[in-house]
Amino acid sequence: MAVPQKKMSEAQQRALLRYVDIGLNWIKGGISFDDVVRTLGKPEFKSDQLGKIEYDWFPENIMTVSFTFDRENSADDKPTISTFRISVADSVHTNIPYEQFDSLGMQRVARGERLDNIRTEKDEFFSPNGMIDTSGSLPKNYVRFAWRQPLPEDSPYDIYASFGYLGEWINPHIVGGLSNFRNAVDLRDITISRFYLLPEELQQRNEAKRQKYGYMNLRTGSVCPETGLWEGWTETGATDVLQVEKGRKFDVVRTVPAWEGGSCPMIDGRWxxxxxxxxxxxxxWHGVNLRGRT
Incomplete structure (x- = not known):
């Protein structure tokens, strides 16, 4: 990484922060990619390889702004939102304190923080990447700061933002924490990504909820505590599945399993x-595609 030679102007820094707002909004699903293009103009470069589709802009040739879709986690063969990234040119110096990004509405990553009913945070807010890099490709004074987007507990993905900075170690002879680092104002790169939960993680989450709500003895006429797909049971086992909205009452259940089809008497049951x-x-579910039941 070359030594920065010129300062990014205030107007250019405001533009960079605007790109961050747009990128985060896209990652969160608040705007579509068509909205991005209407705002930024036609992409200057497109890459489609290795399961990724990337669109790039190069504002004033001082930074690269990228939006990436992922084919690997695609739903219905439609690429999913993956990553937003900004890389500042090596020859450009910025003056954007990392604390400024506390205003994005995200929260600083905190190890041990509860993420949902089965997972806790494993990462830290501050990481001395340059000091712990064994490849020698990063400057010793390169560090990263991490934020996380608060999301509903049933979100199928997490959103994390990582901000890479050059600064100054107070004591360069030790690998220290944030208290040993200062002047973190030279922003080098930003990465905001969706991380989709693995199928086994989603299954663990569902099993934990199933157990939690099972203790509530939810039956026909009970108030639904959370919008989702619910499985109806008679005394002999599962027979039905329906999407039930939070606050609505649970209905009666089929006496003949839904996968056998046809009409049948309905009775009170558990959900x-x-x-x-x-x-x-x-x-x-038992060979039945549940898409038609939402």
Whole structure:
């Protein structure tokens, strides 16, 4: 990484921060990629390889702004939102204190923080990447700061933002924490990404909810505590599945399993959590595609 030679102007820094707002909004699903193009103009470069589709802009040739879709986690063969990234040219110096990004509405990553009913945070807010890099490709004074977007507990993905900075070690002879680092104002890169939960993580989450709500003895006439797909049971086992909205009352259940089809008498029964509406794509229940039941 070359030594920065010129300062980014205030107007250019405001533009960079505007790109961050747009990128974060896109990652969160607040705007579409068409909205991005209407705002930034036609992409200057497109790459489609290795399961990724990337669109790039090069504002004033002082930074690269990238939006990336992922084919690997695609739903219904439609690429999913993956990553937003800004890379500042090596020859340009910025003056954007890392604390400024506390205003994005994200929260600083904190190890041990509860993420949902099965996971806790494993990362730290501050990482001395340059000091711990064994490849020698990073300057010793390169560090990263991490934020996390608060999301509903049933979100199928996490959103993390990572900001790479050059600064100054107070004591360069030790690998220290944030208290040993100062002048973190030279922003070098930004990465904001969606990290989709693995199928086994989603299953663990559903099993934990199923157990939690099972203790509530939810039956026909009970108030639904959370919007999702619920499995209806008679005394002989599971027979039905429906999407039920939070606050609505649970209905009666089929006496003949839904996968056998046809009409049948309905009776009072118990209801158990199955999955969130976001997980319906590709989800089958006793051989039945659940998409038509949402």
């Amino acid at each position: 158990y959590w199955l999955c969130s509406p976001d997980q319906v794509a590709g989800f089958t």
